[in-house]
Amino acid sequence: MIEINNLVKRFGKLTVLDGINLSFLNGGIHTVLGPNGSGKTTLIKSILGIVVPNKGTIKINGKEVIGKWQYRDDISYMPQIAHFPQNLKVKELFKMIKDLRNTSINENELISLFQLESHLDKKLSNLSGGTSQKVNIVITFMFDAPLIILDEPTTGLDPVALISLKKIIKQKKDEGKTILISTHIMSLVEEISDEIVFLLDGKIYFQGTTDELKKQTEQDNLENAIANVLRESDD
Amino acid sequence: MIKILKYSFYDLMRSRWSYIYFLFYLALGFILLFLNQDVSKAVITLLNIIIVLTPLIGTLFGVMYFYNSKEFTELLLAQPIKRSNIFVGQYLGISLSLSLSLVVGLGIPFLAYGLFQSAEIFNFFSLLLIGAMLSFIFVALAFNLALYFDDKIKGFGLAIITWLFFAVIYDGLFLITMLMFDDYPLDKFALGATIFNPIDLSRILIILKLDISALLGYTGAVFQDFFGTSFGLFFSLVLLSLWIILPLLLIVVKSKRKDF
Numbered sequence A: 001m002i003e004i005n006n007l008v009k010r011f012g013k014l015t016v017l018d019g020i021n022l023s024f025l026n027g028g029i030h031t032v033l034g035p036n037g038s039g040k041t042t043l044i045k046s047i048l049g050i051v052v053p054n055k056g057t058i059k060i061n062g063k064e065v066i067g068k069w070q071y072r073d074d075i076s077y078m079p080q081i082a083h084f085p086q087n088l089k090v091k092e093l094f095k096m097i098k099d100l101r102n103t104s105i106n107e108n109e110l111i112s113l114f115q116l117e118s119h120l121d122k123k124l125s126n127l128s129g130g131t132s133q134k135v136n137i138v139i140t141f142m143f144d145a146p147l148i149i150l151d152e153p154t155t156g157l158d159p160v161a162l163i164s165l166k167k168i169i170k171q172k173k174d175e176g177k178t179i180l181i182s183t184h185i186m187s188l189v190e191e192i193s194d195e196i197v198f199l200l201d202g203k204i205y206f207q208g209t210t211d212e213l214k215k216q217t218e219q220d221n222l223e224n225a226i227a228n229v230l231r232e233s234d235d
Numbered sequence B: 001m002i003k004i005l006k007y008s009f010y011d012l013m014r015s016r017w018s019y020i021y022f023l024f025y026l027a028l029g030f031i032l033l034f035l036n037q038d039v040s041k042a043v044i045t046l047l048n049i050i051i052v053l054t055p056l057i058g059t060l061f062g063v064m065y066f067y068n069s070k071e072f073t074e075l076l077l078a079q080p081i082k083r084s085n086i087f088v089g090q091y092l093g094i095s096l097s098l099s100l101s102l103v104v105g106l107g108i109p110f111l112a113y114g115l116f117q118s119a120e121i122f123n124f125f126s127l128l129l130i131g132a133m134l135s136f137i138f139v140a141l142a143f144n145l146a147l148y149f150d151d152k153i154k155g156f157g158l159a160i161i162t163w164l165f166f167a168v169i170y171d172g173l174f175l176i177t178m179l180m181f182d183d184y185p186l187d188k189f190a191l192g193a194t195i196f197n198p199i200d201l202s203r204i205l206i207i208l209k210l211d212i213s214a215l216l217g218y219t220g221a222v223f224q225d226f227f228g229t230s231f232g233l234f235f236s237l238v239l240l241s242l243w244i245i246l247p248l249l250l251i252v253v254k255s256k257r258k259d260f
Helices: A039-049 A070-074 A088-100 A108-113 A129-141 A157-174 A186-192 A210-217 A221-232 B002-013 B015-034 B041-067 B068-078 B082-111 B121-148 B150-182 B186-194 B198-209 B212-229 B230-257
Strands: A002-011 A014-024 A028-035 A055-060 A075-079 A149-153 A178-182 A196-202 A204-209
Touching: A002 A039, A002 B041, A014 A204, A028 A039, A028 A157, A039 A055, A039 A149, A039 A178, A055 B002, A070 A075, A075 A088, A075 A210, A088 A129, A088 B002, A108 A157, A108 B198, A129 A157, A157 A178, A178 A221, A186 A221, A196 A221, A204 A210, A204 A221, A210 A221, A221 B068, A221 B150, B015 B041, B015 B082, B015 B198, B041 B068, B041 B082, B041 B121, B041 B150, B041 B198, B068 B082, B082 B121, B082 B198, B082 B230, B121 B150, B121 B198, B121 B230, B150 B186, B150 B198, B186 B212, B186 B230, B198 B212, B198 B230, B212 B230
Parallel strands: A028 A178, A028 A196, A075 A149, A149 A178
Antiparallel strands: A002 A014, A002 A055, A196 A204
């Protein structure tokens, strides 16, 4: 379980997270939604300790995590855009990450799922954007971490890879993992989320299921419901 | 930390720039020995090159590597690794690979020329040690600047200015002060001012080792008096080490609070 209490993050004068109170239960797929600049990535990065919050606490399974690092053993994170050391080959990168995390999970299944076999001996600097993203996915899912955090995972993926990605996400959910996703793709949200959190101007605007959001906004599809929320917030 | 060091080092060892740097020193060593036909003269020429070039390359490589590996650093930050270990590991990786290019690049030609038969062997190794220390110092300064400034242009500009300051401007200010106050006894001041610039400190150390301190005039005598003793030598090596340790501590402190 992730408990976030009164989380504040400012970048200079800009307040990106403005006193967030939030909790995610273990298990299931939780989606973080919100317009550009609403603080989704900052929230995710705060949980990971990549961004250091100004105020507030974050607890994972009852343990305070700000300033710690050991807890990241239990997290798999997929960043929005992946850039890797340019001089390494793909298979060397996999080896390195495994070495850094001291685990030896077999990644071959994932490699064949995303058809990366032919790219293993290529240097990372020679990969296309979509292929790097596939490498990124393999790195994320090659560990058996109980918490999986995905920041805009669909960027640059072709439809085949997207289907494979959804398949893995569902499979991980069935294994009882907690999955946190930030995304803009509404169809993905509707298809897989158990719970959504809507961030707006650094505050939680809504937390609940998609059906509850539709009911609250009196809309019958999610896209309209979101648009409705945004219009209301402008008034 | 060792793992990060290993991978940064490995990454850099395969980069084109490390080879260019290495080949440059290799060529420089052979050319100097060929032109001078004498190890001790070659060492003096090398001194002037090393003292300016290692800080410049250290500074440039330091900022460049930091900015270029920003996304990779983010990937590492999401792994169960202590923050300070990531940055210290990367720092040691760069510094070691630069020092290795220097030591191996110059070592090969001098060994081939018959360094071990020469009386200059000790001076040559002090020169390499100083060059390596200067690399460590300026990579650390560059890392600090890159950590403080997210803007690449700003970071790059300030890094170049830092190098320029220590390599050129500092000496200029030093000379102006000496001229303006030449009615006063300035030898103590000269000694003090030298200590605060790692480049000057290294230069003086080597000049004294080479026993050409007569070039330094009266102040040289004061320097000889101070640095010539084993205490002076020890003291200056400690100071150079402090020039490495303090910026490194700053890296650790700053990296703990930084957002990525």
